[in-house]
């Protein structure tokens with residue numbers, strides 16, 4: 001893959017949305033947040049995981065949309081909002097129905113509203129911490145089949161969804177393909193979030209010397225799943241550039257892409273790897289548009 005273009009400086013907005021059981025209201029909330037972010041000068045806008053429905057296996061099937069065949073009110077709104085606002089939009093994720101299966105899917109749009117890529121959550125969130133947090137996405141969802149690298153006006157993005165951030169190999173594979181920004185719409189929870197959320201974002205940043213963006217829904221006290229919130233932007237030296245607590249808000253950061261080059265030059269880890277001792281094997285085909 002050719003080297004990624006340098007987009008200079010890009011203002012990013014992370015919309016930590018209040019998600020309810022009312023899909024229409026969620027769509028209206030997201031639309032308003034995108035407009036607001038663009039109004040405040042953002043050129044890259046990121047939404048959270050499962051922003052159009054409650055995070056629960058009971059909800060995924062009934063809120064799911066067929067993104068390709070339609071009707072898809074959620075992603076149609078995203079395309080229109082990206083075009084109206086003139087922004088690159090990483091549209092968080094929504095439950096996607098496709099050929100009888102359900103996926104947790106993130107759509108990326110350009111500033112004209114064109115769908116550039118679709119990432120389906122590759123590692124499903126199946127965990128069991130007895131008495132604290134048990135969730136099994138695989139009861140309803142199917143994992144995606146590949147990584148997603150997408151060239152946008154706001155840099156080369158590598159997309160993961162939430163639990164995907166726990167797998168360093170995926171991020172390494174993205175870095176190997178020249179990704180400048182790892183973007184993870186996510187919804188950690190009040191059990192795993194406090195210790196792991198920022199740690200994982202900073203770890204992926206320090207390993208791969210790139211920006212890492214994690215965007216969560218706000219915590220809704222009425223929801224069965226209590227999202228951690230704390231949407232965060234991390235720079236290529238693992239520094240936190242912007243973060244927040246768990247209330248609905250939009251946070252902003254200026255991504256200076258020269259920093260990615262600079263940090264990779266300061267610490268030339270890629271050239272210093274001991275390929276005689278170990279190797280990352282990429283078994284996926286090139287960037288996927290599933």
Ligand SMILES: O=C([O-])CC(=O)C(=O)O
Nearest residue numbers: 125162163187188189192
């Ligand atoms: O929701 C997810 O996919 C991931 C999550 O909360 C965790 O890993 O703790």
